Amino acid sequence: MTMQNTDQSRRKFLGTSAAAVAGVTIAPGVLLHTPAQARPVDQPATSAQRWGILIDTNQCDAGCNDCVTACQSENGWGSNETKSSPEQQAEWIRKVELKDPNTGYKQSLPVMCQHCETPPCVDVCPTGASMKRADGIVLVDKHICIGCRYCMMACPYKARSFIHETLTDQKTVAPRGKGTVESCTMCVHRVDDGGTPACVEACPGKNGKAMVFGDLNDPNSEISQRLKQYGGKQIRADLGLNPGVRYQGI
Amino acid sequence: MKKPVLREVNDSMGFYALLALFGAIILIALGATYYMEHNGHWVTGMNNQIVWGMPHVFALFLIIAASGALNVSSIASVFGRYQYKPISPLSTVLAAALLLGGLMVLVLDLGRPDRLIVAMTYYNFKSIFAWNIILYNGFLAILVVYLWTQLDQTKNKYSKLAGFVAFFWRLILTTGTGSIFGFLVARQGYDAAIMAPMFIIMSFAFGLAVFMLVMFGAYKWTQRPLGDAIVRRLKNLLGVFIGAVLYFTLVFHLTNLYATEHHGVERFILMDGGIYTTLFWWGHFVIGGLVPLALLYLPQTGMKRSMIALASVLVILGGMAQLYVIIIGGQAYPLEMFPGMEVTSSFFDGVVGTYSPTLAETLLGIGGFAIAMLLVTFVARVLRLLPESLADDVVDPHHSKADA
């Protein structure tokens, strides 16, 4: 035990001092594979950040499905549920087509877990498996999910899926299995590594990206700047859930 | 006044036949569960749109009825109606049995029933579901104590206190069950405070209907006398409860109809929801409401045992229809994410959800009833539960034939 403790504190010391050194004296590029803003691996996520995604529907092409396919190949859903009916198959993110019946005006936009500040799924979960991380990412802890599906009843965005069959060949970064509920993780494994969610990365947009990922708590981040300048709407703002995913043009 | 004597039922072919019958149904249900759990829920009709299906209709019916099955005990202990006292222990046992049956169905439908221990050890106290786990377990514990005070002469003096505790607990319990839906802000079909009191009234009707059938069965098969005095009181009570359920349903839908934002879902349930509209009008309103009311109150049928039993059966069927409409109809109506827009997607946004229950999930639900009935049969054999006679002079010494 003592060895382990020493080892941990040594790692922690090295980690923090490395970050400090990198931040103060050396160019960020020195920290080889991790970008400068990445949190050290031994540090917990904190409420200093609140991760969010801004989706500009004016830039979103109705024929484009790139965010969905990127999510599928990143997280391994969409091809390994062979027995489930289409109604039973999981969808972490989907393209929704809107049409105003009065004017015929059409829009296209991706909808996924909206990562609410006060998520109804977290409120209703009996075991606490449905959870929100300190940095605002809403996740299912499949270790203690009992598969009651109450969160799916509670979610206003239809963002969650239940796994109806035994799965094999999951991605290492996205464990998923029979009898538990899952949804968009905002690619938490990438975010922890200082990266960007796969959908945002893959989005080609019409003239420039339709999706921006960033820290809503940082007033200088691109997402905050854009929101400040052009505003952003919430789906079902009437519920007061303050989602982390915002839309422009709806 | 003759003192009611409680006596266990005798060993008989009938008793073993009942045990065998219920046991067989339970085995079939367990087989169905194994099939569902082994394969995963893809073998059921449930999907990512209709996430709660037939097992939940059965489970909620049983849990709601459990609370109502305690009516007779509550009336005796809390409201001091001594006429109900002899039959009270049966009411207490039936309440516990129905609750266990319902919980079994609920638990066996979980995606991970093997993690039941997790449900018992990890609590999120903001979840009404977690509260219900405590309420259900607490109710069972209270019922055991209550039954003890009812059956042990030396503990009889505590039965009033235990009865009070059980009465309030079951009101909270059914409030909790109704709130499972009442608290769902996201869905058009739910999110209404009236859900909780409506579920309490439903519990009164469903529970009493089950109780009367069990009482009729027990007294017929053990050939013990059952007088009209107790039957008449209970059937009148059942009539009042059926009326109250219809009243609450009316208020619920009228309130929704007044608000334009709810017109879509109301139109769906009441007019063009297909199976849900049929079940609402024919199942809940006619079969579960008007017909039993007529059977119970018309002079030609009102005092016939067979007709009262039929009315009870119809209340149960109507109740199942009502829960089907609430639970499954409420999910089938699409979530309104973009009001005023036509919505389409690969994930069935903007489309009425489809659900066709399979045999396995229905068998699991029926198994819940079988568990409850098996427990009652078993307890009636091992405990001195049922009065030897419920003839009029035992139930009510002031009773005279002239009243009948």
Add this chain to the structure above:
Amino acid sequence: MSFRRSIAGLPLIMAGLLALPLSTQAGDPPQVAKGKGDACVEPTDVMRRDHMDFLMHQRDDTMRQGIRTKKYSLNECLECHVQPDESGEVARIDSPDHFCSTCHTYAAVKVDCFECHSDLPKSMNKAAYKHKLTGDDMHHAGIQHEDISKGMLDAIVAGGESK
């Protein structure tokens, strides 16, 4: 026979059933697959006794707080202990040759991890590995392997482009 008498016999039958597993004798202890490194993160006896606690603790830290240290990470266990054999095949979790299965089958303790987690190390995640025990037809009945490998290739390409 009265009903009361017949339930009185129940405990005896139950006791008899419970005693059954005790009467079977254990065979030789299993040989687990060696890791590719020199030593594990803890001495062998510690790992034998406490690996589940390490994993459990790490699981909550990673899941709930995003702490992604490698020392007790399940992925790191797989990275080291799940290796292709001479013929280039990798034992999957349903084969007794899989590192975890060897002991867990022996001790008759169910491993729940791989209901959700991949049983392959991340480095092998993107290649379609054959099943050592069952071959690939049985286990993936209905899956088109070409499709999967194409999807995986695409993913690799996409991953490469993003770096």
